[in-house]
Structures are given as C-alpha cells and as structure tokens.
Amino acid sequence: MSQHSRRLPYGDGRDALLAAVIDVVAEKGLRGVTYRAVAARAGVNHTLVTHHFGSIEGLLAATMEWAVQRSIEETGLAGIADFDEGFADSLMATVSAEPELQLFQFEMLLESRRNPKILAMVERLYKTYVGTVEEALSQRGLDTTGEASLAIFAALDGLMLQFLTITDPAKIRSAVIQVGKLVSGLLNSSDASGESRRPATTS
Amino acid sequence: MSQHSRRLPYGDGRDALLAAVIDVVAEKGLRGVTYRAVAARAGVNHTLVTHHFGSIEGLLAATMEWAVQRSIEETGLAGIADFDEGFADSLMATVSAEPELQLFQFEMLLESRRNPKILAMVERLYKTYVGTVEEALSQRGLDTTGEASLAIFAALDGLMLQFLTITDPAKIRSAVIQVGKLVSGLLNSSDASGESRRPATTS
DNA sequence: GGGAAAACTATACAGATGTAGAGTTTTGGA
DNA sequence: TCCAAAACTCTACATCTGTATAGTTTTCCC
Known part of the structure; x- marks a missing residue:
C-alpha cells in the first residue's frame, strides 16, 4: 500500500x-x-x-534535543521514590511505552564520543536521571556521597539496556526489584541498628 | 605522502x-x-x-565473534571475586586497555535487535559475564536467586558504558566501589531479614 | 615442480546518496 | 490586499558505495 x-x-x-x-x-x-x-x-x-x-549530524542533534526534552519532562523515573515492586513495573512500563525512544538515546550515548553537541545533551540527560535517584535516596535518609546514586542509576540503566535487547522481561523485573533490595541493604549497612525493614509510611 | x-x-x-x-x-x-x-x-x-x-553484515558478525572470544578468554571480570577497591581499579584498567573493543561490543548490543546472528553472540557474552558475577556472589555465600547477579552485573555494565562516554573516571571509580558495598549490604540484609535465605553450597 | 585452491588486486559500472540551485506553495503581518 | 519570509518541492549532478567479473600472486601439497 x-x-x-x-x-x-x-x-x-x-x-x-x-x-x-x-x-x-x-x-x-x-x-x-x-x-x-x-x-x-x-x-x-x-x-x-x-x-x-x-546535515545528518544536525538532524540527529535536533532529534536528541527533542528526545531529551521529552524524557526530562516525563521524568520516567518519577515513581522512583519507593524502590518496591510497583516501581519496577512502572519503570518497565515507561520504557515499554516507547522503546524506540530509549533505544535512540542509547545510540546517542555511544555517538556522544564523536559529537560534542550530542555529548552535551547526553550529559544533561544523565545528570537529570542521576539527580532524580539521588533525591530518592536522600529522602530515605541515605548517604549519597560516594556516588551511590550513580551506582544505582547505572544498574537501572544497564538493566533497561538489556531489557531492550537481549534479556527477557521477567528476569529484568526480578533484577530491578533486586536493585530496590540493594538500596535497602545500603540503608542497613549505614544504619547498623535499624530493625525497621518497612519504610515508614509516606511522610 | x-x-x-x-x-x-x-x-x-x-x-x-x-x-x-x-x-x-x-x-x-x-x-x-x-x-x-x-x-x-x-x-x-x-x-x-x-x-x-x-557482506558488511558478515563482516560485523565475524568481528563480533572475534571480539567475544577475546573478551571471554580474557574474562575481564576475573578479579571480581573481591569487590574491593582493587577490583574497581582492575575493572577500569581492563576497559581502559581497549576502549574501542568495549565500545564495539556496546554497538553490537544495540545492533542485536536487528540481527539474529549478533543477538546470539551478545547473549553468549552476557551470559558469561553474569555467570562470572554469580559465581563470585555464591562464593560469598550470597543468595543468587532473584537475579541478584544480573542486577550487580548491570550496574557494572552501565558504569563501564558511562565510563566510555560521558562520566569522568573518578566518579566511575567511586561508583564501582559503591557496587562492592551494595554487595556487602546484600549480605547483611539477607541475614537480617531472613526472608528468603537459601544457603549456598560452597563445595 | 607443478597445479589447484585460496588470497588478493584491478577495473568497471549501476544504483544510492549528498548537495546545489531554482521554483512553488503557504503563512502571517503591514 | 499584498508582499516578504518561511516551508516545501523538483530536478540535476557529482560523488560515494556495493558488487560483479576477470585477472594476478602466493601457498599448499601431492
């Protein structure tokens, strides 16, 4: 047709x-x-x-600009405050909603090595993401020095990359939930006496 | 000339x-x-x-085959057994030694969506990596059900991706060390919560 | 040492791609 | 209403790219 x-x-x-x-x-x-x-x-x-x-370069840069703006506005990591199962599902739902958009951003991440304009935009995007995670960790009273936020975000980012390519959703989901448990573990190790595994109800 | x-x-x-x-x-x-x-x-x-x-496709597939074989043989994650600072430095050194090779593998990871041959090779590579992490976690007596290995590997993978592109080495290093601490936290929380504690046979 | 097979080069060409220039349509404001 | 600017199309062409074909060089092995 x-x-x-x-x-x-x-x-x-x-x-x-x-x-x-x-x-x-x-x-x-x-x-x-x-x-x-x-x-x-x-x-x-x-x-x-x-x-x-x-040029094609200009086209890619403009597309990335557009994609970054959308991603930041939607703040796909918004529901990150709780690292529970609901969070895992909402994260995967966000990525599933527009896999092509996420894929494009990963392509641009690699492209950033060869294109300063792209680099600047990818940096902005990733700083936003890491910042969101940092906020979530802070709200839980966690120590965010030592790049804990970066580590947690990288885990989620790496999992979404695999989700979009080679690994089946069920495993990814379990792993995302594991990341939530790792955060809890971080809480325990920094606050050695804590017995309250359940996070206090939303304040 | x-x-x-x-x-x-x-x-x-x-x-x-x-x-x-x-x-x-x-x-x-x-x-x-x-x-x-x-x-x-x-x-x-x-x-x-x-x-x-x-064809070009054939060329890329052959190159990936070659790259995967090298990566698996060298087992860049070999020193993963201890998740200490030495581990962080050795991981980064491995990636730094041949950044182009790692970059190529990330490019192929994205390409795997459109190429079944590439997909098979990337799957093999990633299963090897996750398997290595799983072994390391088991040796520490950690519960490796629930895709903890996948989560930990994804964190390292995501960090190496950023290392190769947008984030400075010092931050990456700190974050890798944080991943090590997260593993320790996993150890604590599995003891503390007693939720799904399956003793790993350390034979 | 001779011949087949494999590795490699040379050349030529059709189709894909980037780019320039000139023309057309639509919009919006004076 | 009119006109200038912006959006968009058409055509043409040089270059790039893939590919076919034929030929040369080297190796291997009987």
Missing part, C-alpha cells in the same frame, strides 16, 4: 522528520539514517532535511 | 580487516563502516571484504 495519500499539514515537516529519525534508527540503526530514508518515512521531500537541519 | 609502503604479509588480510572494523567503528561509528573505509584502514583492496565475509 503506497500511502502518499495526504500530504502533511504545512509546517509539520520538521516535527515529522524528528519522529521519523526515531523510527528509522529503531528499524535500521544509524547506518540506515540517510536523507532519503528519513524523508520518505516522514512523508516529505528529502531536501527538506538540509533546509531545516543542515 | 602516500604510504602504500609495505603490503601486508600474505594471509593477514582477514585479521587486518577485523581489527580495522574496531577502529573504524570507534572513530566514525557504524555509519562509517563501508567496504572502502574498512579496507583502507586495513591496507587491503575493498573487494577483499566481500571475498572473506560476503
């Missing part, structure tokens, strides 16, 4: 291109990102990419 | 191509992997790629 049915509304080309990048990367990887492939997916002429973004 | 100085010894072309792939991916990403780019780096004619590997 060739669906060149209706043209996009005037002014929607730019956004359509950004969305198309996510899809093309998910389907064919960065190797598949060409002016024509992206434009075809977006339903516009391939020269429109140059008009809006100047 | 054209430096077509010395040709490769006869029979070395294949290996030279594999090594070249790692370099090209590190420098230009998967987008930069073309017959000519890889062949030029290896110092051979670009048609040699087809002769040995059939």
Whole structure:
C-alpha cells in the first residue's frame, strides 16, 4: 500500500522528520539514517532535511534535543521514590511505552564520543536521571556521597539496556526489584541498628 | 605522502580487516563502516571484504565473534571475586586497555535487535559475564536467586558504558566501589531479614 | 615442480546518496 | 490586499558505495 495519500499539514515537516529519525534508527540503526530514508518515512521531500537541519549530524542533534526534552519532562523515573515492586513495573512500563525512544538515546550515548553537541545533551540527560535517584535516596535518609546514586542509576540503566535487547522481561523485573533490595541493604549497612525493614509510611 | 609502503604479509588480510572494523567503528561509528573505509584502514583492496565475509553484515558478525572470544578468554571480570577497591581499579584498567573493543561490543548490543546472528553472540557474552558475577556472589555465600547477579552485573555494565562516554573516571571509580558495598549490604540484609535465605553450597 | 585452491588486486559500472540551485506553495503581518 | 519570509518541492549532478567479473600472486601439497 503506497500511502502518499495526504500530504502533511504545512509546517509539520520538521516535527515529522524528528519522529521519523526515531523510527528509522529503531528499524535500521544509524547506518540506515540517510536523507532519503528519513524523508520518505516522514512523508516529505528529502531536501527538506538540509533546509531545516543542515546535515545528518544536525538532524540527529535536533532529534536528541527533542528526545531529551521529552524524557526530562516525563521524568520516567518519577515513581522512583519507593524502590518496591510497583516501581519496577512502572519503570518497565515507561520504557515499554516507547522503546524506540530509549533505544535512540542509547545510540546517542555511544555517538556522544564523536559529537560534542550530542555529548552535551547526553550529559544533561544523565545528570537529570542521576539527580532524580539521588533525591530518592536522600529522602530515605541515605548517604549519597560516594556516588551511590550513580551506582544505582547505572544498574537501572544497564538493566533497561538489556531489557531492550537481549534479556527477557521477567528476569529484568526480578533484577530491578533486586536493585530496590540493594538500596535497602545500603540503608542497613549505614544504619547498623535499624530493625525497621518497612519504610515508614509516606511522610 | 602516500604510504602504500609495505603490503601486508600474505594471509593477514582477514585479521587486518577485523581489527580495522574496531577502529573504524570507534572513530566514525557504524555509519562509517563501508567496504572502502574498512579496507583502507586495513591496507587491503575493498573487494577483499566481500571475498572473506560476503557482506558488511558478515563482516560485523565475524568481528563480533572475534571480539567475544577475546573478551571471554580474557574474562575481564576475573578479579571480581573481591569487590574491593582493587577490583574497581582492575575493572577500569581492563576497559581502559581497549576502549574501542568495549565500545564495539556496546554497538553490537544495540545492533542485536536487528540481527539474529549478533543477538546470539551478545547473549553468549552476557551470559558469561553474569555467570562470572554469580559465581563470585555464591562464593560469598550470597543468595543468587532473584537475579541478584544480573542486577550487580548491570550496574557494572552501565558504569563501564558511562565510563566510555560521558562520566569522568573518578566518579566511575567511586561508583564501582559503591557496587562492592551494595554487595556487602546484600549480605547483611539477607541475614537480617531472613526472608528468603537459601544457603549456598560452597563445595 | 607443478597445479589447484585460496588470497588478493584491478577495473568497471549501476544504483544510492549528498548537495546545489531554482521554483512553488503557504503563512502571517503591514 | 499584498508582499516578504518561511516551508516545501523538483530536478540535476557529482560523488560515494556495493558488487560483479576477470585477472594476478602466493601457498599448499601431492
């Protein structure tokens, strides 16, 4: 079914291109990102990419900017306050909702080594994520020096990466819950006398 | 200065191509992997790629096969038995020794979504890694049900990914050490809670 | 030492890709 | 209403890329 049915509304080309990048990367990887492939997916002429973004690099940077903004606004880690099973499910649900978007961000993480603009955006994104974890740990009265937040976030990040690629959801879910237990363990070891395994009800 | 100085010894072309792939991916990403780019780096004619590997996909698969074998043999996580500071330094040293190789494996992890052959190899690699962690945890008498090994490995994996891209070594080092402390915490909490304590046979 | 097989090169070409330039459509404001 | 700017398309072309084919060099082994 060739669906060149209706043209996009005037002014929607730019956004359509950004969305198309996510899809093309998910389907064919960065190797598949060409002016024509992206434009075809977006339903516009391939020269429109140059008009809006100047180059493929510019297109990728703009797409990442867009993706980062969305991720930060949605703060997928919002429900992180409690590290219980509900948290695990909500985290996985967030990633499952838009796997292509997450995949794209991982691609850009690797790309950041070769592109300063991308690097800056990835740094911003990751600092936001780690900051969110840090906040959650602090609320539980945990010592957040020594990069505990970074360690916890890296565990979740690594698990989501595997979730999106090679490891089945059930195992990932268990492992995410384990991360929650590790946090509890951190609480115990820093507060040696604590008997209260149950976190105090929301204050 | 054209430096077509010395040709490769006869029979070395294949290996030279594999090594070249790692370099090209590190420098230009998967987008930069073309017959000519890889062949030029290896110092051979670009048609040699087809002769040995059939296609770019075949070339990437063969390179991954080679990379996985090396990683498994070296077992970069060998010194994982103790989760102390020495372990952190040795882990980072291993990754630092050949960052391009690690980067390539992360690229292939993402690629595994679109390539069954790559998927099989990445699965093998990750199972080996998780298995190594599991062994280390068992030796400490820890309960390894519930995917604790997967969680711990994911933390280290996620940290190495950041180490290779956006986060400075000092922070990574601290975080890796934190992972070690989390393992200790796991030990405490499994004793303290007595929830699902299955004694591991330390035979 | 001779011949087949494997490794490798040379060349040529079709199709894909990036890019330039000129033209068309739509929007929005004076 | 009109016009300038922005959004967008069309076409053309040079370059890059993959691939086929034929030929050369080296190795291996009987």
